[in-house]
Each structure stands twice: as C-alpha cells, then as structure tokens.
Amino acid sequence: MSKLIASNLHRRFREGGQDLHVLRGVDLDVRDREWLAILGRSGSGKSTLLHLLGGLDRPTEGSVAFNGDDLFKLPGGKLDRYRNAHVGFVFQFYHLLPELNALENVLVSSMIGSSAFAWPGRKRAARQRAAELLGRVGLAERLRHRPNKLSGGERQRVAIARALMNAPDVLLADEPTGNLDADTSASIIELFRSLHAAGQTIVMVTHDDAVASAADRQVTLVEGRLSTSAG
Numbered sequence: 001m002s003k004l005i006a007s008n009l010h011r012r013f014r015e016g017g018q019d020l021h022v023l024r025g026v027d028l029d030v031r032d033r034e035w036l037a038i039l040g041r042s043g044s045g046k047s048t049l050l051h052l053l054g055g056l057d058r059p060t061e062g063s064v065a066f067n068g069d070d071l072f073k074l075p076g077g078k079l080d081r082y083r084n085a086h087v088g089f090v091f092q093f094y095h096l097l098p099e100l101n102a103l104e105n106v107l108v109s110s111m112i113g114s115s116a117f118a119w120p121g122r123k124r125a126a127r128q129r130a131a132e133l134l135g136r137v138g139l140a141e142r143l144r145h146r147p148n149k150l151s152g153g154e155r156q157r158v159a160i161a162r163a164l165m166n167a168p169d170v171l172l173a174d175e176p177t178g179n180l181d182a183d184t185s186a187s188i189i190e191l192f193r194s195l196h197a198a199g200q201t202i203v204m205v206t207h208d209d210a211v212a213s214a215a216d217r218q219v220t221l222v223e224g225r226l227s228t229s230a231g
C-alpha cells in the first residue's frame with residue numbers, strides 16, 4: 001500500500017528576476033512502512049521536495065496524495081491537521097524555539113494537537129513521553145537546556161525527538177545526521193532502524209552514502225527529477 005504519492009511535481013521559484021525551475025516533474029511513491037533515502041547534490045531540490053511532501057509548501061504544478069487524499073486540495077484546517085497529526089518533520093536547520101528548553105520544544109507539537117480543554121489532562125503523560133524521547137536520542141541530561149546552550153548535534157537530536165512526539169504516520173527527516181560525528185550519527189541511524197522495524201514510514205534526505213544505505217531504497221534528484229540509484 002502507498003502512503004504518499006507525488007505525481008508530476010514541479011516547483012519554480014522566482015527570485016531577483018530569475019526563474020528557477022527546481023523540481024521538473026518528480027514522481028515518487030512512498031510505500032507504507034518503507035524507509036526511503038533521497039540523495040542529490042547541494043541545491044538539487046531535496047529540501048524543496050521534502051517540504052512539499054510535508055505539506056509545508058505548495059507545488060507550482062502536480063500533486064501529493066496522502067492515503068489517497070490530494071494534500072493541496074484539502075481545506076486549510078485539514079492540511080494543518082495533516083502536518084500536525086500525520087507528519088513528523090525534522091528540518092535541516094532544526095527550527096527550535098529559542099525561548100523554550102529541550103523538553104518544551106518537544107512538547108510543543110503535542111500541545112498544538114490538543115484542545116485547550118484536553119491539554120491539562122494530557123500534560124503529564126505528554127511530558128513523560130517527551131522526556132523518554134529525549135532519552136532515546138541521548139539527551140536525558142539536557143531536558144532543561146535552551147537551544148543556545150546545546151551543541152549543533154544536540155539541537156538536531158531535539159528536533160528528531162520533537163518530530164516523533166505525535167507518533168507520526170510518516171517521518172520526514174532532512175539531513176538528520178548532517179551535523180553529527182560518526183558515532184552519534186550511527187546512534188541516530190540505529191534509532192531510525194528500530195523505528196523502521198516497528199513499522200515507521202521514513203523519508204530521509206541525506207548526502208551521506210553510508211547513511212543512505214541503511215534505508216530500504218535510494219533515489220537521487222538529478223536535474224529536477226528522481227532516478228533510482230544503487231545503494
């Protein structure tokens with residue numbers, strides 16, 4: 001069964017009088033429970049594509065279907081719900097909230113997903129889950145640190161814990177090991193492996209062949225289109 005189907009995706013950017021045609025007809029079928037790696041050189045459009053899959057940006061042309069629904073034809077509220085309830089997004093540059101500590105950053109997504117009435121009753125369990133996820137990424141001792149008191153790799157791991165908070169159907173991770181040393185990178189890949197073994201669907205962007213080879217399947221963005229690559 002397919003989880004996400006991208007059909008004929010195009011994305012153009014108009015910037016400084018230039019028309020940049022970044023995605024030029026991307027077709028991609030992400031199967032349920034699959035772990036997919038997207039490769040490609042810097043500037044090839046990997047983040048652009050991942051943002052479209054997460055409903056964070058709109059294509060110039062083409063569609064993305066999640067469990068059969070065309071994301072960009074959903075009414076606004078349903079698209080918000082898709083982003084919040086079904087997708088966990090690890091941004092390439094983390095996007096943590098600077099005023100919040102690690103634990104609070106992870107909690108934010110579950111607060112957003114809860115009504116103001118339901119939240120007080122759920123808060124305790126949510127804090128417990130957030131702390132547990134931070135423990136899984138090796139940050140049990142950093143719960144109260146704000147992002148500016150964390151190293152780059154630690155911020156990246158907070159972002160991964162945050163993405164997992166709502167138990168998303170699809171984990172979309174943009175260079176999740178981009179700032180990590182070999183050992184920490186290996187531990188994140190181990191975490192992804194165990195998530196994958198438990199049935200998590202994962203789409204991961206990486207430029208690291210060793211990281212990519214942990215996935216089930218590798219595709220490469222070349223000149224705005226995807227080609228299957230050996231891995």
Ligand SMILES: Nc1ncnc2c1ncn2[C@@H]1O[C@H](COP(=O)(O)OP(=O)(O)OP(=O)(O)O)[C@@H](O)[C@H]1O
Binds near residue numbers: 022040046049092207
């Ligand atoms: N909002 C935007 N406005 C204008 N141009 C953009 C915008 N977002 C991306 N681009 C351009 O689109 C191209 C692809 O960007 P993207 O961030 O998707 O690349 P990438 O493959 O993720 O690269 P990297 O490996 O360096 O992260 C780049 O040339 C970039 O300048």
Ligand SMILES: [Mg+2]
Binds near residue numbers: 047
């Ligand atoms: Mg990128």
